[in-house]
Structures are given as structure tokens and as C-alpha cells.
Amino acid sequence: MTLTLLVAFGLLLLIGAPIAVALGLSSAVTIIAHGLPATVLLQRAVNSIDSSPLLAVPMFIMAAALLSATGVTTYMFDLVRMVVGRVRGGMAHVNVLLSLVFAGMSGAALADIGALGGMQVREMEKQGYTRRFAAGLTIASATIGPIFPPSIPLIIFAAAAEVSPVKLLLAGIVPALILTAMLMGYIALVAKRQNLPRDDVSPSIPAFLRLSVISFPALMTPVLLIGGLLSGYFGPTEAAGITVAYAILIGVLIYRTLTLKTLIDSARDTVLATANILFVVAAAAIFAWVLTMDQVPMKASAWLLGISDNPLVLLLILNVVLLVAGMFLESIAAILIIAPIVTPALIQAGAPPEQIGVVMVLNLMIGLLTPPVGMSLYMMSITVKMPFAEVLRGTVPFFIPLFLALALVTFFPGLTAWLPTYLME
């Protein structure tokens, strides 16, 4: 049964069918061919997205869209530039730090590239960086977004693996900081060798204070989100809704750039992005149901635990599987298909669910940078009108810091499990 499913899915992907359709039709064909109840098709397609936790997805997309629409990203860019710009390779450091700051508002790598990518590459080019280096760094730093809370892939992982979304969101903080440090460390290492320029910004205390005051309300977004989750005032979905309300509030009252038209435009863009993601989620739920009917999760658990019951060994296997899967599968679909299969075995072997979630998402985000299905590469290629192969060439060196961060998160479970345990217990 699984063979029929996978072959049909692969063929449909090859002919360019939408991913949701490839997942849904391969499942439907398998269901009919093997005499399973066809009633499950519509039932799963609706019930899988009839979910409160998944409502966090559109909310986080909308919060990022609204904060972007207020124009605050320009002030944040200037602020970060003033702090680290003067060092060698300053604008490259600014690029990474800005992605970290924006990660506190957005939960997706592609949103980060869409909102900041053009500006980051343009500014770096102005200062003498090659376009290839700027594009490569920008898409590498965009992987911070889906790791730092709010993170859309981590929320989807939590729903698929049935683990606490709050713990998972908190578990992403330290790995995101490690990723940031790794990228900045790499820039510092190559700065002298490649003679990267220093920023020509002239820092001044009044300008710094002015930019800090202007950026402060937007910089408080992750604080509100994490504080709300920890205090128990609201759950992840409610936190997402409150973040949207907060973005509207500061956009109208403080930045005064948010109009009714901007609000409606942001809501419309959010609906379009959400429908694309959740249609895949709905179809992947049917796909996952077929896999469950064929007892794939149980068989995979037995197979994995047969190889080893050491969580580190299993996580290393998971890394290899996910890096390959990430080259061919869209990240959300990959999470929904792979998470229910491998998570039970890894948990049984003693790996913390938070570590599994972060390792999985980090792997798949690296997968966004690998062809043939490297969505970040395509996005950057479109955003800065640069050939795909050139973007890929620019990205290759940045795999070193990304893989180092992945290795650290894989080898040291405490990096993911410590913070949620400390804060929640």
C-alpha cells in the first residue's frame, strides 16, 4: 500500500502537480485501490484543519505582515546598523542580526526573505559586497526565522507529533541564538580574508536613542508573545491573536502608518499564504492516515529501534533522512509526513520531543536552501532577479555554520530542552 502511495506521489510531483494535489490524489488512489473507506477523504480534509492550534499559523503570518506594513523594519535596520555596522563585515553582521530581530515577529523563512531580502541585498551591494555573497548570506540568515518563536513549522510539528507547542516554541530560542552566533562567527572569520567592507554609518547617541525609542514597540512583540505564554494568560493560538491585535494597536496608535486599507490588504495576503499552507496540511493529513493504515509509524519505530536505542544515533539517522527529504519535499508536507512516523521511536529512545522538533525544523529549513526543491533559493532568485544557480553558489559557504549549528543541537539535547524545562517547571 505504501509503495503505491509513494510512487503515485512521486509521479505527481514530477509532472508539476500542486503539492497538496500530489498528496491528496496519491492518497485517494491508494484508498480506492486497497478498498479503504473513501469517506475519509473529505472527513480528513476538513477535520485536520478544524484545529485551534493551527489557527496560530494565519495569526503569525498576519502579525508579520502588519509589522512589515508599518515600516518599522527600516528603523530596526538602521538601529542594528548603528550597533554593529562599524566592524569589518559590518553590513553582513547587520543582515544576520536583523533576521534575528525580525524572527521575533515572523515565523517563516520565506516571509523573512520576502520582507527583508531585497533591502538587505541592495544595502550590502551598495557597500561593495558581491551580490552572490549578499544573497547567500540573506537566505542563510532567514533560517533563523522559523526556529525563533513564533515559528510556524514548530507549531505544525507540535500538531503533527502531538507535543506541547509552548515548550517547542520556547525550545527554539537557544538554537536560534546559536545559529545567529555561528553565522556571525563565520562572517568574522572570512571578513579579513575576503576584505569585507566596514559600514560607513556614523553612530551617535541621540540617533541611537531615537531609533531605539521608535523600534521599541515592535521589539516588544516577542516579549509579549513569550511572556504571555509563560504567564499562562494565553495559549499559543491566543498569543498569536494577541500579537496581531498588538501589531494593529501599535500600527495605528504609535507608528500611525496602519490604515484600514493596509489592514485589509494584510488580511488578504495572509489568507492567500495560509490557504496555500493549510491546503497542503489538509491533504497531508489524508496521506498520513494512509501511512497509519499500513502501520508505517509502527514499522518505522520497530526498524529504528532495531538499529539502535541510542537517541543520538537515531537523531543522526533522522538528520540524514531529513536532509535528503528536504531536497525533494516542501517543508510543511515533510513535517506532516515524517513527524508522526519517526517521533514515537525517538521519544521511546529517550530524545526530548523539543529536541526532535527543533532538529527536524532546522534540517528542513536547511533543505529550503538545497535544490531541486529549494524554496528559499527560488524566492531570493525572484526577489533580487538573480539566476538560481548564482544564488545557490552564494549559499554554499554558509552551509558550514548551518551544519555546525545543526550538529550542536543534535549532540546536546540540553540546548533545546533546558530553557522550556527551566521556565515551565
Add this chain to the structure above:
Amino acid sequence: MSDALETHIVAPAPPRALDLLTRALLGISTGLMLLIIALIVAQVAARNFWSIGLPRAEEISRFSGVLAVYFTAPLLALRGQHVAVDVFTNALPRMPKLVCFVLAELSLLAFSALTLWGGWLYLKRAWKFKTPALGIQNIWLFGPVMLCFVLLIVIALWRIGAVLRAERAVR
């Protein structure tokens, strides 16, 4: 530039009726999205300030989320904006690319038709079942979703016809 890069298959502008209908559905979805935000904020406020739960608000926001997704899916299909892996098909010459385009649209048609059939079988016995908080019958949630699958079939047929007609005109 290679032949493959010069010849992307793009469906012509849609007929006015389909365009208007899908845009209207997107308008409704946008409204539903704003409703979800309002309901979530209301739930947080009601629980923290007045210690009351709003199970109906929770159910309405969930259903609004489902409907927003399915009301928007036809517009994405009409514009060819559903996420797809086109790296393989883009590398093909024009004719095989056209074949893949038609096959991809046929797969959307087949998926929608099979889901509709499965939905029909399901709703034959479950249409009257009521939801826990609002107490509305299943048909009010599943019915509109099924209509969106009907619309997806219409869109797939139109896109196949439009592209083939355009191709014939070019030849």
C-alpha cells in the same frame, strides 16, 4: 536562452464570472480572517477579565479557519499559485511541458472529484450530526467545502481548455 526557459505555460485571463466568483470568495475569506482575530481576542479578554469561557467563539473561529482555506483554494488554482515543484517541468521543451500542465490540472480534477465522491458517501449518513458548541449540522460546514471542490473541478477544466485553445491558436 533555452527553449524550455522561453516557454512557460500560462493560462490566459479567466472568464469574468470565474474571476468575480473567486475574488468574492477571497473577500469572504478576508472577512473571516478578521473575524478570527476578533474572536480570539474576545476569548482571551473574557477568560482573563470575566473568568468566562467562550466555546462558541472558539468553534466559530475554527470553522472560519476551515472555510477561509477552502474559499481561497479556487482562486489559487485559477491563478496557478498553489505551491508546486516546477523545477523538473520547467526544464522540459514546450510540448512535454504542455502535457505535464494538462496532467497536473487533470490530477487536481481527479482529486477534487474523488473527494466529492467520498464526501457524498460520508454526508449521506453524517449530514445531520451536530457540532458540540454551536449545535449546527455537519452539512453547514462540509457543504460549502464540497462546493469549493466543485469549483476546483470547473477551474481545472477551464484551465485545460484555455491552454489547449491558446496552443492551437499559436500553431
